Amino acid sequence: MVVFIMICLPYVLTWMISYNDREKFIAQRASGDIITVDTGDGVREIAFEDYTAGVLAMQMDPKSSPEALKAQAVIVRTNLAEGFERQEAYVPGEPYMTVAQMEEKGISEQILAAAESTKDEILCYGDRPIMASFHAISSGSTRNASEALKSDEYPYLVQVDSSQDVRAADYLKRVELTPAQIVEKCRTEYPQLSVAQSGDSAERLQIKILSRDSSDYVLSIQVGDTVMPGEQFRKLLDLPSSCFTMEAGNGAVAIITKGLGHGLGMSQYGAEQMAEGGSTYSEILAAYFPGTVLVKKAEQF
Incomplete structure (x- = not known):
């Protein structure tokens, strides 16, 4: 019996540490901003950063490089902030995963790490959060919003070289x-x-x-x-x-x-290639959204 306990003890401790880390993350998130979201089956309240992580899990391959995941986490958070600023009664309805669902799929560690390491960070142009558009693969360069949307409201959505995208399997x-x-x-x-x-x-x-x-x-x-x-x-x-x-x-x-997608903003494939080449998430975002700055959400609102 003693031998059995000694053999199993390391595994029990590992499980307890993992469980405690999960509970700590949930408690930490629960103390943050609470927002109302549309789940498709109704509305529910969820912590802002929990939702950020959950949407990130749906929008990008969790096997992507950490810096590319961080860039997408900032994009998710920025679009939420932009929605709340633009519309007083804004109720986001992006598909998302709960922490438990992420754990079941074995992707919680990398997703939660990307959200945690960029906590509260959003992209702003001037003093306002941007419309942080993204797509899977560009045609080899991203698009000018002034041409694609026939609007000058998005000076940060301009043509950016993303020639590495031509190497993508789905190009x-x-x-x-x-x-x-x-x-x-x-x-x-x-x-x-x-x-x-x-x-x-x-x-x-x-x-x-x-x-x-x-x-x-x-x-x-x-x-x-x-x-x-x-x-x-x-x-x-x-x-x-x-x-x-x-x-x-x-x-x-x-x-x-x-390419794959509308071509505006950040190319996810291009972001991955930049990350594999040593670029940080802030460098990736600066490249795809020229003229924007990273700020803390709490400082902005």
């Missing part, structure tokens, strides 16, 4: 659709869309890219008699990106995309 994708499928998908948003002719080519289908931004993303495209934004066309056809070219033939239209 290039090819989607093939028939002309009928394209029309059908577009008509879910534009039921009055009219096509004069049918055929197996983009020309006969009357698909024409009208404009692109400086990062090569499609800004506007014409399908039949209807002109729509490139991002909307992308969503209607469920394309990985609005940076695309088209090839027609053999009864189908092939759409070749570059």
Whole structure:
């Protein structure tokens, strides 16, 4: 019996330490800012930093480099702060994991560490939290909000070189659709869309890219008699990106995309590459959001 206890004691102590650390983290978080969130099944109250960690767990691969995870943690917290400043009765509804769910998946250690080491830090431009946009993979450079959103309200969302993204496994994708499928998908948003002719080519289908931004993303495209934004066309056809070219033939239209996501703000793949190259999370954020500064949330609000 004594031998059994001696053998098991180290494991029992390890479990107790782990459990105590978890309880300490929860207690520490519970003493912080409490916010109301929309879970999809109703609303509940949760500590601000718990929610930050929970959203982070949903938005980025927990196996990412620690500095890339920290950068994403700041982005999550910044977007929450921006939402609360912009809207008095703001109730965030981002999907998130509880600490218990993270533990079940074996990802709590790295996620909680990223949230804890950046606690209360947000990105500001001037004296206000920014709209911290992010995406998975850029086309090779991020986008100017002045072009993509036709707004000068986001001077920190500018074209930034992210040429390392071209090495990503999901950088290039090819989607093939028939002309009928394209029309059908577009008509879910534009039921009055009219096509004069049918055929197996983009020309006969009357698909024409009208404009692109400086990062090569499609800004506007014409399908039949209807002109729509490139991002909307992308969503209607469920394309990985609005940076695309088209090839027609053999009864189908092939759409070749570059990148994954809308292309604004931080590229998560680019952030990972910078982190692996030795960049800190603050350097990553400074690169993707020029002109912004890191501040403590408590100092700002």
